[in-house]
Amino acid sequence: MSRIDRTSTAAGVTLDFSALEDPISGAELREFKREVRARKVRHPARQVIRRGVTLLVVGTAVFFGAAMLIYLVELAVRRATTTGSPTIAIVLATATLVIAGLTGRYLARVFRRDVGLPRWKQRLRYSRFAEANGLRYTFRQDNPHESGIIFRHGESVSINDRFASAYPPLFEIGNVQWAGHPLHEGAFRERGYVKVRLDRVLPHLFLQSQSNARKSLRFSIPANFATSQRLPLEGDFDRFFSLYAPAGYGRDALYVLTPDLMALLIDRVPGCNVEIVDKWMYVYVPKPLELDTPAAWMQALEIVETVGQKATRQTSRYEDARWIATQGGGVSGRRLKRAVPYLGIALGVAYTLSAVLRALGYWSHH
Secondary structure: OOOOOOEEEEOOEEEEOHHHOOOOOHHHHHHHHHHHHHOOOOOHHHHHHHHHHHHHHHHHHHHHHHHHHHHHHHHHHHHHHOOOOOHHHHHHHHHHHHHHHHHHHHHHHHHHHHHOHHHHHHHHHHHHHHHHOOEEEEEEEEOOOOOOHHHHOOEEEEEEEEEEEOOOOOEEEEEEEEEOOOOOOOOEEEEEEEEEEEEEEEEEEEEEEHHHHOOOOOOOOOOOEOHHHEEOOOOOHHHOEEEEOOOOOHHHHHHHOOHHHHHHHHHHOOOOEEEEEEEEEEEEOOOOOOOOOHHHHHHHHHHHHHHHHHHHHHOOOOOOHHHHHOOOOOOHHHOOOEOOOHHHHHHHHHHHHHHHHHHHHHHHOO
């Protein structure tokens, strides 16, 4: 990164970036670590160890499940041929090596990213940057109490490097990370987000980018909302977005997410998903924000300035008569409902029953 010696202004916020490259001495870094421990902030290494144990437990469960299946097949082979085969020994040895390799690779990757010396220096620079610019900085928050769907997806959700404004316009910028399937190549998934405070309480709305939906699950946010809540969009916007709104809130959604706002999203922040929950708008960026660069900050603040302020103006006179009539108690009807995976459930039940019946039939003949 080149030397930063300038300030920039966006969304009414003037930022001084010089703290992102100031030199850090060993004594300063040790003092910062002591302050973190004094605040009783969970050390990242504990999270790494916990995730490593999770990977090991799940991997072991898969290992023994596969071993049992192979054992049953081996019994059948022995009965048919009256001689044993080395299949089970080879498979068990291979599975053991694979689990050990995945666990080691997982732990090494996470330690480099979350616990290494460069990462601690980055956190200290972020802390100084936030202090110099009147922002609140949290380097990590596990299991955050947020309403957005991305914060409730997967396991071991955490927010990394969260910056929040203390004065209007109220916004929050950071990266959210969650763990997918422990044995998946992309077990760690991370995306940037920008959160903007709105003036009115709104129903739950989700605008999914079609370009995002076509990508692999590693990079997309699987909304999994019931298709009955999807609304048709005017013109060519169906090519770019899928809009979801709770039953009975279709007109409200189109009032809030107008064609000019969607056009602004296409022009300024292509590939982003937008979610509105109550008084907050979440804009999910397709990849993590590199917050040690002015470019990432300008991108995030542009979202606050353009998309956030446009949505605030558009909803300044919005009122939900149904919500007011219930005195704020009718929250469930204002929330999107998740789709029920009936096909997956049916296939799982059918597979389980067939496996049980086959096992009972096998053992009844022995």
